[in-house]
Amino acid sequence: MPDRIIRDEMLESRRFCSLKDNADRLAFISLLLKADALGNFSAEPYRLMRLWRDFGVNTEALVLKTLTELADADLIRLYQADGRALLHIPRYNQSLRFISRIFPPSPWTTPEQKQRLKEKSLGEHSVSTVCAPDEVKRRDVTTTTGKPSPDPINAATWLAYSQAYSARYREPPVRNAKVNSNIANLVKRLGMEAPDVAAFYLTHNDQFYIKKRHPVSLLLSDAEGLRTQWKTGTKATALEARSAEARDGLHEQYKRLIGQDK
Numbered sequence: 001m002p003d004r005i006i007r008d009e010m011l012e013s014r015r016f017c018s019l020k021d022n023a024d025r026l027a028f029i030s031l032l033l034k035a036d037a038l039g040n041f042s043a044e045p046y047r048l049m050r051l052w053r054d055f056g057v058n059t060e061a062l063v064l065k066t067l068t069e070l071a072d073a074d075l076i077r078l079y080q081a082d083g084r085a086l087l088h089i090p091r092y093n094q095s096l097r098f099i100s101r102i103f104p105p106s107p108w109t110t111p112e113q114k115q116r117l118k119e120k121s122l123g124e125h126s127v128s129t130v131c132a133p134d135e136v137k138r139r140d141v142t143t144t145t146g147k148p149s150p151d152p153i154n155a156a157t158w159l160a161y162s163q164a165y166s167a168r169y170r171e172p173p174v175r176n177a178k179v180n181s182n183i184a185n186l187v188k189r190l191g192m193e194a195p196d197v198a199a200f201y202l203t204h205n206d207q208f209y210i211k212k213r214h215p216v217s218l219l220l221s222d223a224e225g226l227r228t229q230w231k232t233g234t235k236a237t238a239l240e241a242r243s244a245e246a247r248d249g250l251h252e253q254y255k256r257l258i259g260q261d262k
Helices: 008-012 014-018 022-034 045-055 060-072 111-120 133-139 152-169 177-201 207-212 216-221 223-232 238-261
Strands: 040-042 077-081 084-088
Touching: 008 014, 022 045, 022 060, 045 060, 060 077, 060 152, 060 177, 152 177, 177 216, 177 223, 207 216, 216 223
Parallel strands: none
Antiparallel strands: 040 084, 077 084
């Protein structure tokens, strides 16, 4: 008896069809088959690389690209728990014989799922009984390096920034501890929108940005303003600022003239 069902409606799904690359579609289908009963799975790049390498997603950069594409389509949602990078598949809707989990629950776990888990009393780190024994052993293994997995959103943001920077300046950007910290803080402020805003920033022709060669520090300091410009599709320019200042000046002159006439 199968424990996963992929419905034909998915082939007409707007989100699924919006993916530009068949490799991304195959990657998503593989997640449907590998996720635990609550639709959660690891978002650690090297684990996903092993899962997706036969689809051509065989480098860390390509894994991060695919994660970004799936997240942009809201086919997955990224989160962290217990120091691990994880993903959740919204609208998972799998009616499995045994509801259990392998990965820490996501912020989108429903009250009904929490209640069923409580009733089953499966414990904090139990494994699904629908898996074959060998598969259970493979999926329950944790890394022993002691190093925390990189945050996939941070990695996707750096990838978007560095690619856009290299495309503009024909030279890769400098990366160091300060840059990494700025990227992490940018993600804290903008969340899932950080990669898109970072790429947009490198298309901006503000004189100050160009003079400084688009450093990450300015991306961070102007994060919310750049996000608004990216979202509205309108870039703030020096001409726009001068025009707004001129309009304010005209308004003030008008008010003074009206006051003199009274």
